[in-house]
Amino acid sequence: MSGSLETESLQDRLDCLQDLTEFTEKCRKRLNDIFDTLGWSWNYEDANQEPLEQCPYDRDHRVPARSLDRHRLSCSLSWMGYSAEEQADMVDASACYQNSVVRSFTMDKSTQQQVILQARAAAPMMKMEGVFWQGQYSSQPGDVPQNHKRSVCDLSVADRLALYHHVVGVLNEKRDACEPSGQDDLYVDWVSKLQKGEEQNEPKTHLELMAEMRDYKRRRQSYRAKNVHITKKSYTEVIREVISLLRVPALTRKTAPQPRTEQR
Structure with missing residues (x-):
């Protein structure tokens, strides 16, 4: 009895497999006819498809070349342990300083490690009042913090102070290198610059803007408060005051006692 049931179940599976095979063959034949009618091929490749680049942090990530930089930044933050909420709170402010004179500095991991280790080596080995000693510096600095929370957790107070002094020193050097000397203004032809017509579209220098x-x-201070007594009065009030001022001498002459003439 059991042998017959196994034979029937096996035969049913074989019949089902045969039906599925015939169905797939019919579908394949129908698709081949459609492809032949449209002139398509199974190995169709889109010539306009953008080439995909491999992510340096995850080999399974392949993204278009135009979005590789944005993906690399997001993937690096995820690789360093930043959550999606922390990444959403991060704001790239570099676009705000493209056309400004504000100087910026980008800290990388090697520079951060070098600055902290140099400050640690220059610090005293024993505790001293008023200065940081070597035990207050990080012996093995990690990645550069990307938000305030990580900077407080990963870096000590001594580390942050050393990085601050380094950044300020680098920016001061850039400022001194880019800042012109005060004697350069002595050799500028200010007459030709001031007579420059409006038809010229050259951008004005910083010194020209300061002079303007x-x-x-100066003009604002010289013209200020010269007509304060009439700026807040209407035309009728001004005329009324003028008439009253002119009437005062007339009334004075009219009411003044005239000298008596004596007849002899």
């Missing part, structure tokens, strides 16, 4: 602001302030 100075002249504007």
Whole structure:
């Protein structure tokens, strides 16, 4: 009895497999006819498809070349342990300083490690009042913190102070290198610059803008408060005051006692 049931179940499976095979063959034949009608091929490749680049942090990630930089930044933050909420709170402020004179500094891991280790080597080995000693510095600095929370957790107070002094020193050197000397203004032809017509579209220098602001302030101070007594009065009030001022001498002459003439 059991042998017959096994034979029937096996035969049913074989019949089902045969039906599925015939169905798939019919579908394949129908698709081949459609492809032949449209002139398509199974190995169709889109010529306009963008080439995909491999992510340096995850080999399974393949993204278009145009979005590789954005993906690399997001993937590096995820690799360093930053959550999606922390990444959403991060704001890239570099676009705000593209056309400004504000100087910026980008800290990398090797520079951070070098600065902290140099400050640690220069610090005293024993505790001293008023200065940081070597035990307050990190012996093996990690990655560069990307938000305030990580900077407080991963870096000590001594580490942050050393990095602050390093960044300020580098920016001061850049400022001194880019800042022109005060004697360069002595050799500028200011007459030709001031007579420059409006048809010229050359951008004004910083010194020209400062000179215009100075002249504007001087004119503002010289013209201020010269007509305060009439700026807040209407035309009728001004005329009324003028008439009253002219009537005062006339009334004075009219009411003044005239000298008596004596007849002899």
